[in-house]
Amino acid sequence: xxxxxxLIYGLAVLATLSVAEYRGWSLDSVDEVKNVPRSxxxxxxSYRSVYGYYHHYTGGK
Amino acid sequence: xxxxxxxxxGPPQVKSLNCPGCGAAxxxxxxxxxxxxxxxxxxxxxxxxxxxxxxxxxxxxxxxxDPPLIPLGTRGKIRGTDYEAVGFQRRTIHxxxxxxxxxxxxxxxxxxxxxxxxxxxxxxxxVSILRSLPDVSxxxxxxxxxxxxxxxxxxxxxxxxxVLGEFPWQVRVGEPADVSDYVxxxxxxxxxxxxxxxxxxxxxxIAGRDIWKAFQLQGEPPVPIGVYxxxxxxxxxxxxxxxxxxxxxxxxxxxLLIGVYSMAHEEQVFEQSFEFNTNTPGEASFVTxxxxxxxxxxxxxxxxxxxxxxxxxxxxxxxxxxDTGHAYDFGREISYYHGYDExxxxxxGGTRDSVALPSVPPGNYYLRIExxxxxxxxxxxxxxxxxxxxxxxSFFGLAVLALLLPAGxxxxxxxxxxxxxxxxxxxxxxxxxxxxxxxxxxxxxxFKGSTSGDDE
Numbered sequence: 001x002x003x004x005x006x007l008i009y010g011l012a013v014l015a016t017l018s019v020a021e022y023r024g025w026s027l028d029s030v031d032e033v034k035n036v037p038r039s040x041x042x043x044x045x046s047y048r049s050v051y052g053y054y055h056h057y058t059g060g061k
Numbered sequence: 062x063x064x065x066x067x068x069x070x071g072p073p074q075v076k077s078l079n080c081p082g083c084g085a086a087x088x089x090x091x092x093x094x095x096x097x098x099x100x101x102x103x104x105x106x107x108x109x110x111x112x113x114x115x116x117x118x119x120x121x122x123x124x125x126x127d128p129p130l131i132p133l134g135t136r137g138k139i140r141g142t143d144y145e146a147v148g149f150q151r152r153t154i155h156x157x158x159x160x161x162x163x164x165x166x167x168x169x170x171x172x173x174x175x176x177x178x179x180x181x182x183x184x185x186x187x188v189s190i191l192r193s194l195p196d197v198s199x200x201x202x203x204x205x206x207x208x209x210x211x212x213x214x215x216x217x218x219x220x221x222x223x224v225l226g227e228f229p230w231q232v233r234v235g236e237p238a239d240v241s242d243y244v245x246x247x248x249x250x251x252x253x254x255x256x257x258x259x260x261x262x263x264x265x266x267i268a269g270r271d272i273w274k275a276f277q278l279q280g281e282p283p284v285p286i287g288v289y290x291x292x293x294x295x296x297x298x299x300x301x302x303x304x305x306x307x308x309x310x311x312x313x314x315x316x317l318l319i320g321v322y323s324m325a326h327e328e329q330v331f332e333q334s335f336e337f338n339t340n341t342p343g344e345a346s347f348v349t350x351x352x353x354x355x356x357x358x359x360x361x362x363x364x365x366x367x368x369x370x371x372x373x374x375x376x377x378x379x380x381x382x383x384d385t386g387h388a389y390d391f392g393r394e395i396s397y398y399h400g401y402d403e404x405x406x407x408x409x410g411g412t413r414d415s416v417a418l419p420s421v422p423p424g425n426y427y428l429r430i431e432x433x434x435x436x437x438x439x440x441x442x443x444x445x446x447x448x449x450x451x452x453x454x455s456f457f458g459l460a461v462l463a464l465l466l467p468a469g470x471x472x473x474x475x476x477x478x479x480x481x482x483x484x485x486x487x488x489x490x491x492x493x494x495x496x497x498x499x500x501x502x503x504x505x506x507x508f509k510g511s512t513s514g515d516d517e
Contacts (some may be wrong), residue, residue, distance in 0.1 A: 002296070002299040002302075002303065002471070003299055003302040003303060003306065006303050006306055006467065006468070007306055009467065010306055010307075010309075010310040010464060013310070013460050013463045013464060014310065014313055014314065014317065014460070016460075017314075017317065017456050017457070017459075017460045018317065020453070020456050021317075021321045021325075021452060021453065021456060022357075022359075023358060023359070023420050024358060024359035024360030024361075024417075024419060024420050024421065024450065025360070025419050025420060025453070025456070026360050026417035026418065026419035026420075026453060027417075027453070027455055027456075028391075028416045028417050028418070028419070029391075030389045030390060030391040030416075030418055030419070031389070031390040031391065032387065032388070032389060032390070033379070033387070033388040033389075033390050034386065034387055034388075035386045035387075036379070036381050036386040036387070036388045037386065038383075038386070040348065040381065040429060041348050041383075041427065044344075044346040044347050044348045044429050044431070045344040045346050047346070047379065047429055049377040049378075049379060049390055049392065049429075049431060
């Protein structure tokens, strides 16, 4: 019973891995934004990134 | 089992007698096979070989002090043979002043002789007398029997503390015996030494529900408490099979890894160097030329190389599909600092960064880049590279973990089962001492023994 369950589980792990690699899944997170106007190409400053005005690290030791 | 074995079998007979102590009716089920019989009214132990039923001993006990779970006279089929429960005794050992008692049932078949069942805390064993001696090496903590090794588990002095029914030996309440158990789950070999006589018997673990089914007993058997000395582990037998599967899956994973890396396009679709002049105020954002992502939906790796020296740069990126307006928006910070202090040289960060954008469909794209850094610190040069269909090694790492974790958990539970088993032995500590493997060698040996046998 446990062996059968583990066999199914292991095959599922490999199948998921295969799909992840083929479809290009990633562990990095990005925001997806829809309907960005074409005018951005002519006026890049009109686009406001959600990552703008980030409080930056200014350190060093 | 303190018996010297049955006499030659005779036909099934039942004989009614009267107790010479109290006059109560006695039923002799095993007739000439019985050596002693106990009156369940006055608790006189009688000589069943004597026609006058001489009283050998009387002991004090309440009438229902310890009622047998299998009532005497009940018949059941054990390993294809009908047996009748004819005797019952309770035996007790003391460990660190704590009494531990178990029950033994004497079963009788006129053609097959006697057989025994033992019960302790809901754990049952089907016991029969050995007809040949096991191989016991002097000074060894194990013995061999029929090619199988049994490890010593416990030695104790047991005393009979309650008896009922018939026995094929001279049973007495209070009679001591040195009892040693050697285990190889699901079997146990026991030696009983009374005086100069040593009797060897073998028990095989049997589920209580099977006893109930065999004797058609009412209700449910007692729920087993704890792990018994020869109780087969429900997990250990599967450990080897699961680790075999893990090995197989790891090989498949390696094949998959080679396949993915050899078939991945890792196609560079964009590369350009830029400079960011922090002395120039105003809008810093700009867009790149349009480039095409071909093929199937895949990840896109964006790598940034920046020439930094005790500085940082933050880049707001947006990968925008020219045709659909769908954008992937993200920000990356790159910083590199280094220097010397009283501890010597140090460095922090790096000049390279990469990020994988998930599942980007094919199409025409451009990048919007908006750099930020400390103002008035000169020019920062950086290069942006995009590659599509890049294998993600992290998924292979996760897959290895996903395969190892359940197998590890199963192994841990199996070892814990063995720990609980050996914690009750002469070699184990208390099970609540917080140490999983304080029974070390025995646990590992049991684990090996269990996994080298049957796989199911």
